[in-house]
Amino acid sequence: MAPWGPSATISTFITLEDVSKASNDQPSNDEHETPVLRIVAEARLKGYDAVCLPITTDKWKQRWSEMCLLPAESSEGDKEAAARAAEAWRLRPGFLRDEVTMSRIDEAEGITVMVSEWLELDAADDWVRHDAEMALQQELAYASYLNIQTAILPAPRNRDHVASYARIVNACLKSLPYIYLSVRLPIYNPSAFQSSPPASALPPAPPSVSKPTLVVSDATTGRLTPSSEGQLNATWEMWDVIRSMCDYNTRLTLTLDLSPALPTTLGVLSKWAAESVRHIFLPSSTFIANVKGYPHRPTIILADVSAGHHSRGGENAYFQYLRHLERTSPAVQAAQRPGTVENFAQGYQDYLQAPLQPLMDNLPxxxxxxxxxxxxxxxxxxxxxxxxxxxxxxxxxxxxxxxxxxxxxxxxxxxxxxxxxxxxxxxxxxxxxxxxxxxxxxxxxxxxxxxxxxxxxxxxxxxxxxxxxxxxxxxLLGSFGDNELSPECLDGAMRFLKPEGVSIPSSYTAHLAPLSSSKLYNEARSTKNERSLETPYVVMFQAVNILSGLPFTNSHNARSATLRFYIPHAGVLHGLAGYFEAVLYGNIGLSIHPHRKDQISKDMLSWFPLFFPFKEPLYLPSNSELQVSIWRLTNERQVWYEWHAESFLSMPSVVASDDPFTEGSFSATTLASFGAPSPMADGVETPFTDTRPFPQHAGGDYEIVKVGHTSLHNPGGRSSWIGL
Amino acid sequence: MAPWGPSATISTFITLEDVSKASNDQPSNDEHETPVLRIVAEARLKGYDAVCLPITTDKWKQRWSEMCLLPAESSEGDKEAAARAAEAWRLRPGFLRDEVTMSRIDEAEGITVMVSEWLELDAADDWVRHDAEMALQQELAYASYLNIQTAILPAPRNRDHVASYARIVNACLKSLPYIYLSVRLPIYNPSAFQSSPPASALPPAPPSVSKPTLVVSDATTGRLTPSSEGQLNATWEMWDVIRSMCDYNTRLTLTLDLSPALPTTLGVLSKWAAESVRHIFLPSSTFIANVKGYPHRPTIILADVSAGHHSRGGENAYFQYLRHLERTSPAVQAAQRPGTVENFAQGYQDYLQAPLQPLMDNLPxxxxxxxxxxxxxxxxxxxxxxxxxxxxxxxxxxxxxxxxxxxxxxxxxxxxxxxxxxxxxxxxxxxxxxxxxxxxxxxxxxxxxxxxxxxxxxxxxxxxxxxxxxxxxxxLLGSFGDNELSPECLDGAMRFLKPEGVSIPSSYTAHLAPLSSSKLYNEARSTKNERSLETPYVVMFQAVNILSGLPFTNSHNARSATLRFYIPHAGVLHGLAGYFEAVLYGNIGLSIHPHRKDQISKDMLSWFPLFFPFKEPLYLPSNSELQVSIWRLTNERQVWYEWHAESFLSMPSVVASDDPFTEGSFSATTLASFGAPSPMADGVETPFTDTRPFPQHAGGDYEIVKVGHTSLHNPGGRSSWIGL
The missing domain is CATH 3.40.50.150 (Vaccinia Virus protein VP39)
Known part of the structure; x- marks a missing residue:
């Protein structure tokens, strides 16, 4: 919850080569009892706050591969011996001493471990995957035994089998109730995420002798040309499957791997701001110029610093440069300056507060x-x-x-x-x-x-x-304008205003934007109260991603609105962000609209935005259109809001095809040219000006296809009422 | 739950003209105290089981319209008078005696009422909608007062505002805790479901004087040419929004209006089989030839029988023809013949049973x-x-x-x-x-x-x-083949089979199909046990719609499968249907596969299919592809299944566009021609043969776009385990 501050944790990544070098070079007068203890001490001397280390050695990789994978040309005798060894291991999984980098609790203290990167948890082959899962459970159990708090998992590599990867991660979260798991993921990486045909193309074999060749794709293939929307979304889409299947488990985090080239569009980056990033993996070969905006105060893992990619400054230059960037970051500086919203909001970021009820309650x-x-x-x-x-x-x-x-x-x-x-x-x-x-x-x-x-x-x-x-x-204004019952109060006060009199404020508008935030979704869910997902909250947004550009305008008299948002990049809708803007008199106003507040009422502290949560996250594809309905409802004693969303895609018209197993069918010619009624194109009442239409396609007929919907938890339940 | 039987309820629809004719023609020696009582008695004499009647008269329509709608050319004085009348009504809503068709409890006994059809609950104008909601609440409160059990609501007419319609219906379900509401819907009706521009095109006006012209679209515009997939789905899509926003309330049902011409494809009809149809509205002008397959034993409402559409046979011919169709229906006849599955399964349709655990438990x-x-x-x-x-x-x-x-x-x-x-x-x-x-x-x-x-x-x-x-x-076979632990038992029994020995059964396969059923979803949810959505059930399917044609094959040794289904018609995925087929010896087998059971083992009763429920229904667009993963998992003491689904659409490649409010953007030319990695096209391991690929589009680049996902309630929770 704390903002990015100058005390961000910087970790160094120790390779197996570093460990083996330290073992070989151990000085005779070394005060440290083991090479790992010496490495950790040296890292601390260099100023690092933490150390990241692989948990297993190449010896383990070799034994596991010999048992569980086998070249196709192996003899029958070799295969049977391997099968017996594998079965013995599956019965009693465990490491030999030289297969792990650490064996003492004091060595593991404060260490974040990297699980064996060669484990293919999403292999196409059932048996490779099964044995990889068993090895993962063994590594994590060992890490838990050493009291290690966080383990970084190898990146998923196979979009076809990411559901299997997710299922395995979830099983580990359930079987190991304390350890934090962090999925290492490049921010995008098109070419490395194809299926692995060599493993899956093998013919099926009986269980205990199935030993396809090991295929380990390299997930860090370096700089890539930015590519189509689908490719840019590919790794985020895998993360979304994983965290969804793990039901947004709070012990599941992300290690963002910045090895691939950064895309030039911020749309791709900003979606990561809404996710629970715990680490940022930063190889020296790819250095970035701006650390602003990474949420949740992640640990930065500096890798490969001794490889000499930059001749000047040496190993320490990277570390010092990061600290410099932090100190000079505008966000960090603003947070330290009294009087700024950033300073005032310390500790309130992403913290859910029930809205005030100043009409019903007498404020303290x-x-x-x-x-x-x-x-x-x-x-x-x-x-x-x-x-x-x-x-x-x-x-x-x-x-x-x-x-x-x-x-x-x-x-x-x-x-x-x-x-x-x-x-x-x-x-x-x-x-x-x-x-x-x-x-x-x-x-x-x-x-x-x-x-x-x-x-x-x-x-x-x-x-x-x-x-x-x-x-x-x-x-009387609330974060969403009328949510503290200003209209109802002013209805009464109008009695004692002259007909030509002036009201300050003279008008106000509510604004709405679709929002993605796994943090806020989890916060709203975790509240013990069963109505926690039925009510809007006042929140200072931090780890959120606004999914669509411009909020829309709703006149104060309209008690409902149907709004449309163009969604350029795929994302998950967790709720709606509500803002207001008021004209006090002439050109003097108040605004918490994210794009206008600085021009209208900079540094105003009184209102955080409103967050309207949805019952179930809604997946929004790239280039989709989101239609949001919100109603302000009232009876004699209460006012409340209800909200609902549907998503649509523009699709080329397809000739309706019949079920394969029913008799009768359409004649294709009678169907092809009708345009379906568009739920969006036909509406005339919504007065917004900035919606981008669906991208234009060249030629052919298109129709609008619904792809999903969600709503508040208990519409009609009125649990979010505001008392009159 | 009971099947369609010869005792299906047939109701007659009484029009306002019938009522007023009965009032005028009242014979002097009439034993009945009111015209309605006489109409009901006459209907019973004709053999009808029930009567359906509008609850309000034209007088009410006239008063409401004069208060709440006003021609644009009205004078200011008229407008103000109407506004005052409307405010007085809003304060104390109520009927005058001649505005309702019934005023006595004995008149209302056994009557299903039709709510005023001209109420535009989905009007684009906020105030028309508001006053329509108020009128609806008033009509339903009056119906409840008369102890009426079911009210049929006017059809939604405006796809743009169906969310408002749904919100209002849900509010009524919450505020009136006993009455059943039934949404009248034509099975499809493209042209009548456009927006209503006249109402929404009016300029916004202050609340109490806003009186746009009333626009009532006629939802029953007669026979229409079948049109594109989108148009065929339009009314079902509205129903899906309504029942979803009402959270699958069991007091919300459908009145299927068969007024429009029946489409020639059964795909459009079969989706209605998975919905809670309570009534079938059957005007005499559109008579159908086959009543097989309507689930939930709905009441048939015969309308317009005295209009003389068919010269021979008179009014009674329709009634008698329906009874004849019932008697001669193969499904009804099978249910009456002992020895058939239909007869054996009486009372088991859509009834959820926990699978047997014959290995862990000793059967009684x-x-x-x-x-x-x-x-x-x-x-x-x-x-x-x-x-x-x-x-x-x-x-x-x-x-x-x-x-x-x-x-x-x-x-x-x-x-x-x-x-x-x-x-x-x-x-x-x-x-x-x-x-x-x-x-x-x-x-x-x-x-x-x-x-x-x-x-x-x-x-x-x-x-x-x-x-x-x-x-x-x-x-040892279960409904899904290996779900009663046949593999584990036979692993042990193999010890005492000669190497060249024969096992009966010699092999078996599991089959899976995506399934839509609001009934089963609600049954699984309603179980008190919080794990009710985590376990598969044995079910005799009745009110379900199999969303995709052919189930796929999974070899007995594979412990997981990723399957793909082409979804021709939009639907909601509620779960998976599981079947098995076994080869006993040679060409002798056992099968509950829906398309093969009759050839292989007709009339076999021992197994109903398995139902794997999903946590949240997943909306599947027309022409989408569904990817299902299922895992059979095991540890030393248990076996269990986990399952997951993702849906995809084939989309024309769109140039990735940037967020409107971030600096920097892609050059369009670098992006346009890359094809995204296809999560489906790249897989090679799934051995099915009958998947239909996405329909081919002419020209252009296409990419596969993810549109949604769902999974079982608590993956990794192992609550659905089978004890070893």
Whole structure:
């Protein structure tokens, strides 16, 4: 949850060669009892926070391969001997001493281990996969025995069998209840992720003698030309299958391998921001220029630093450069500077809070105090009132009514604005919270304001106000605009606003965007309350990926909206992000809209966005269209929201084909040329302007095909109601 | 759950004209107190089982329209008066006496009501929709007050706003906890399901004065030419959104409207077999020739019978023809004939049973008795043994071992087969169930078999058998072949089979098919046990739709399979159907494969198929490809299955486009022509022969795009284990 900070963990990757070198070069006066202990000590001296080490040696690879794989040309006798050895191993799996790099608890302390990279957990051959799973269980059991907390798994290599890989990882998570598993994955890697025909092309053989040749694809084939959308998504798609089949297990994380060339588009990178990245694997050969935006404070594993890829600076240069990047990162610097949102939000990132119910509940003083600290919001209000006063005839006495005065921050700003504008006014302050009214407002009236302000105790929806106001000022806005019942309160307050009177704010709009975040999905699920997935939350977003570009506009009077989003890159929809933007007066406003907030009300702290969770994640293909419906509903006592989503693809029209096993069929010619009714193209009511249409295809007929849907957990359940 | 029988309910649809005619024509000596009571009595005299009646009159339509809709040319005064009337109604919704067809509990008895058909629950205009929802709640509350059990809702008309329709239906299901709601839907209806531009094209207006023109599309526009796949799926797709948003509520059913012309392809019809159809709306103008296959014993609502569409036979001819069709239906006749599967399965349709665990549990005698009644299975075994004996040299004494003799049915058949073949044999009968052994086998040995049979008590995996057998006979098969641990048992029994010996069965295969059934999904969910969605069930399928043509073959030794299915018509995947087929000897076999069972072992009763449920239904688009993985897993004490599915579409390659709001972008030319790696095209190991490839598109590059996935509820949880 903590943001990226200058204390990010940097780890060094120790190779088997390093270990064997350390064994051979052991000095006679070495204070360390084993080579591994010496390596770890040396790494710490160089400034590394942690060490990453393979758990097995080449000896184990050799024994396992001899038992479980066999060249096709082996003799029958060799095959039978191997089969017997394998069966004996399967009965009592275990290592010999020289097959592992560590054998003592003190050696393993603080070490992250790399599971044998040559294990093909997604081999096409059932027996290779079975024996790889058994070896994995053995390695992880050994790591657990050494008290190791995290093991990095070899990258999946075979899209066809990634479900088998996922099933095995899930089985390990279930059988080993403490260890964290991290799946090593290049951010993208098209060519290495083909099937492995040599293994799968072998004819089926009886179980105990099936020994196809070992095929280990190299998952780090270096720099590649960026390629089509499908190729760029391939590795993320595998990760999505794995974490989904593991049901978003919180002990399953990602080790992002930055070995392949970085793509030039941020769309491909940003989707990783929504995933639980725990490590970043950074070979010296591929150095990146910017570490901003990696979530969850991952550990960086520096690999291959002694290979001499860069002649100047030596081994330590990489480490020092990373630290330099951290120090100079704008995000890190902002977090250290008081007054910034980044600084204020420390500890709130991705933390789910139930929205306030200021109408139904009387807020405690500490909540008022927190909001009064906002350096921007009240300045904006003062400026809006000031300009409104200036627009009044200078000789007139203005009637101002502050509806919902709280502890008085708007009253004080109102008096300042009047002074600045040289205007006279009668200021009424309405407040329904008895504590705020009797303790704070009356106190301030006596001490500060005197007869300049008239206090009125009661609910603005029903209170009697002695005269109608020229200017009505309220601050009832929630993160989604109307979610703290501003419309319902102002309906009542309109009684004491003159017909030609002015309301501050003069208008506001709600904005919505589809969002992907395994973190928020898991947080919402993990709440004990069974209604945890039925209610929106106030959240400072951090590890999220906004799946589509521009949020849409919904007028304050519309109580429902159907919005469409173009999804350029495949992703998983976990919920909706809700924002608001308000016009206070003229061109003075408040905004938490991610693309406009800095122009409108920079550094405003009072509102985090709203998160509307979905019951089940919805897979969204690349180039799909997402249709979202949201309703604001009400009865006499409550207001609540419901939400729903459907996804669509634009497909070339296909002649409807019949079931293979039923009689009768269509004549192809009667079907080919009809265009299906488009649920998107026919709608006329949605007033957004920035949707990108489906990409245009050359020639042929196209139709819109539905591919999935999801909704909130319990629509109609009204558990997310806001009390009137 | 009961099958279609000759007692299917036939209902008559009474129109408002019928009611008003009955009111005007009331004879002076009428014994019935109200016109409705007379209509109901007359319908019963004609032989109808039930009556369907609109709940409101045209008076209500007129008042609601005047309040809530208003022609654009209305004067301001008219608009304000209407707005005031509407607000008064919204505050206290209620009917006047002449706005409803019934006002007494005795009138409503046994009546199914039709909600006002002109209510646009999916209007594009927020206010029309809001007031339609309010009217619907009022009509349903009134129906509940009259103790009416089922109300039929107007058909959704607007694909763009079907989510709003669904939300409203769900709200009604929640607020009225007893009434059943049935959504009227034509089986398909392309042209009537466009958006309704007149309502939605109006400019937004303030809430209480917004009165767009009423647009009621006629959902029953008569016969239409069959059209493209998308159009054929359109109404089912709306139903799927509705029932999904209502979370498969069991009080939500379908009224299938057969007004439009029936399509000539059964693929479109068969998907409705998997849905909870409660009524079939059958106007006289569209009569169908075959009622076979409608599930759940729906009520047939005959409409419009007095309109004189067919000159001969009069009003009663329709009713009599339906009864005739029922009587002569092959399915109904089979159900009445003893010895058929249809007859045996009465009451078992779609009923979930936990699979037997004959290895871990000792079966009770009643279970043996049930299985021994199978008229086909033991005949097949006898025939297989007979042929195996004939193939033995006539002078040799054959050693036969019956592994798992139970109460002795195979022993008896073996002795008969020996007699028929004129062969001598030593027959060993192995049984581990002490009750079957000591009570049944020993008893039969003493009374019937004498020294011809030698009984051995113990588990075939470990028992000592005095000599090795020429022929080993076992009946350890489960519905999915190996799910009652036949492989594990036979591994042990192989010890006492001669190397050149014969096993009966000689081989068996498991078959899998994707399946859609809201009934089975709900049954599996409703089980109190939280593991109810993690285990396969034995089920006699009834209300299901097999989504893809031919099941695939998996060899008995392979412990996992990845299978691909072409999905011609859009559907929802709820689970997998599992079947087996066994070769006993030569060409004698056993099969529950739906397309081959009648040729191989007709009328065999011992096995219903297996149902593997998925955690979440997966939407499968038309012309998609479904990839299913299933694993048979084992440890020292247990065997269990896990399963997973992913769906794909073949899409024209699209140039990868960047996020609209990030800097940097791809050059289009570098991306356009790469083909993405196909997770399907690259695999080589799956040995099926009948998959249809994606339909071929003319020209252009295509790539395979993932569109969704699902899996069993708790993979790795091993709750579905079978004890060894």
């Amino acid at each position: 003083s500490i909540t008022y105090q927190t909001f009064e600290q906002d350096p921007v919001k009240y300045t904006q209000y003062e400026e809006a009132m000031y300009r409104a006063f200036l627009d009044r005839p200078s000789q007139d006495k203005t009637i101002v009514c502050i509806a919902g005065a709280g502890r008085g921050p708007l009253v004080a700003r109102c008096l300042t604005a009047l002074e600045r504008a040289h205007r006279e006014a009668v200021v009424y302050a309405v407040e329904k919270n008895p504590n705020a009214y009797y303790l704070s407002l009356q106190h301030r009236q006596g001490k500060e304001w005197g007869s300049k302000v008239q206090l009125l105790f009661g609910d603005m929806r029903t209170i009697y106000v002695p005269e109608r106001a020229d200017i009505l000022v309220s601050e | 005698s009643i279970t043996y008795q049930t299985f021994e009644q199978d008229p086909v299975k033991y005949t097949q075994y006898e025939e297989a043994m007979y042929r195996a004996f004939l193939d033995r040299p006539s002078q040799d004494k054959t050693i036969v071992c019956i592994a798992g003799a139970g109460r002795g049915p195979l022993v008896a058949r073996c002795l008969t087969a020996l007699e028929r073949a004129h062969r001598e044999a030593v027959v060993y009968a192995v049984e581990k169930n002490p009750n079957a052994y000591y009570l049944s086998l020993q008893h039969r040995q003493g009374k019937e078999w004498g020294s011809k049979v030698q009984l051995l008590f113990g588990d075939m995996r470990t028992i000592y058998v005095p000599e090795r057998a020429d022929i080993l006979v076992s009946e």
